Amino acid sequence: MLWTPQHQFHPDPFEKEAELEVVIREVKATLFGENRIYVDVKKLIGERGKTQNIPDGYLLDFSSPKRPVLYLVEVELAKHDPLRHIAQQLLNFFLSFKSTPQRMKQILTEHLLKNPEAMRQCEDYALKNGFRNLDYLLEQMIYSEQAFNCLVIIDELEDELESILHSSLGFPVETLTVQRYQSEQGGVVYQFEPFLYDLSSQSATTVPDKGNTPAIDPAEIDTVVVPAREDGFQETFLGENRWYAIRIHSSMLPKIRYIATYRVAPVSAITHVAEVSKIEPWKDTGKYVLDFKESAKAMTPIPLVPGGRIMAPQAPRYTSFARLQKAKSLDEVF
Template identity: 50%
Template sequence: MLWNKNDKYLETPFQKEAELEEAVNEVKEALFGTSRIYLDDKKKIGKIGGTNNLPDGYLIDLTNSQDPKIFVVENDLASHQHLKHIAVQILEFSLSFETSKVKVKNVVKGMLQKRPDQWKKCEEFAKRNGFENVDFLLESIIHKPNSFNALLIIDELGEELETVLISKFKFPVEVITLKKHQNKQGESLYQFEPFLNDVVEDTEKIDISEIDTIVVAAREDGFNNVFLKEHCWYAIRLNASMIPKIKYLATYQVAPISAITYIAEIKSIEQWQDTNKYILYFSKPAEKIKKVVLGKNKGKAPQSPRYSSKNRILNAHSLDNVF
């Protein structure tokens, strides 16, 4: 229940997938932000005689000036689909995408051409960032290596499904949960975390294209026994699409030290046991750095993994300069 003194809103499950799709369209600006473009036309992709699929939409992500991305979107109701079906659907999307990139580009281009405002947004992005035109921008996004990214929007995400999405695919799969609540008058409130919200919070002072480091909080026993002795850090939640960017791990030692003290180069990032978390292995022992202490803003102390850059950390006077 969502409640205030004036009213109460009870959770109202989506009965049909179409209701979820309508909700996504209603909240898309708040859900995706102004630097992403959601295209919800359903157009079949795939090679003639091969795997063909009908994605629910595409999300063009223009937040990173150096590395714009595209996500193939699948909307599903947890109550209607077995997790095996969802996993197979996403796998088939990847196969269709990889075997028909020219078709995907033409499909996306056609959707944009029907939306003058969104076409203009792509045009302006292309002009600012050295892409000749929108056609070349789409070519660069879709035809580069490892260009397939998936986005699953679902009303409820169980730990089992999240673990499957981590363990079964070599490409990034991001997940958003979207719930609806209604009052007696039928007015709706939607509950969700904006897309890559934790990344957005960490890019107030740093451009997303500069991110190459994950900062974790470490207590004394874990710091000494795992970070320094085992040369790794585990049970970390990460955004799948951010993993290729992470080259370093920095440790923030909690009170009484209250500072970032070491940084390690990452050798590999793998699933942690049979969970929905990751383990990060170091390529060599971590290096001690000049302390980056907690600044005036005590809220900057990491409670969960935070994104930053090695260069910013090494040149920072306090955490106020890091995040």
């Protein structure tokens, strides 16, 4: 239930995928963020006579000035046996994508030509970040070795499905859950966490950034910062040279080289960092365990600033090791 002083909102499950697709179009600006373009088009990809599929859409992610990312989007309902269906569907997407990358480029180009605002955003991004033109920008997103990425939007995500999608398919799969609630008066609200929300420089702020700390480029991320209570810090982070069970975005897994710990009050500071030797799934939870190459090293404490821009981390946050080394306070880490 969602409760306000005026109304009570109860779960109103989607009956058809088309209903969820309508909601995605309605909330796309908030769901995906201002630096991303949702391409709401369904067209066949793949080689004739071989594996062919129709993705539900595409997401152009321009949040990194250095590495634009293309996601193939699959919209599903949990009641449709997603464990078997989604995994197979994404594998088929992979085969279709790799066999006909030129088809992907054609689909995206045709869509952009029909949507002047999306075209302008792409051209502005290309010009600002050193991509010669739209054609070259799309080629960088489609033909690179790490070009294939998926986004699954679903109404309910169970741990087993999340574990399989995030760690068993061999390519990055991000997930979003969107749920609908309705009041007796007919009012409707949607519950979701925006795409890669915890990568945003504004996702844990108390006051607007004055421009003193530039947003972290997702392409430069190599460090995850985890909050820890004193007993867990002593027993696990220092005692076992590992940390578990934490959620890490699928697209972040290949990037993580270091883990730092933010020790909660009364310490209220990042105090130790360790180099990561391996990352493995933690049971069937959709979470991970990070093993260290060697014991964590103490560093000059990076304190929380009371009333500052960044609030005390309540979940894993991402940054770069270079930024971590230079930071004097938490406001300069994220």
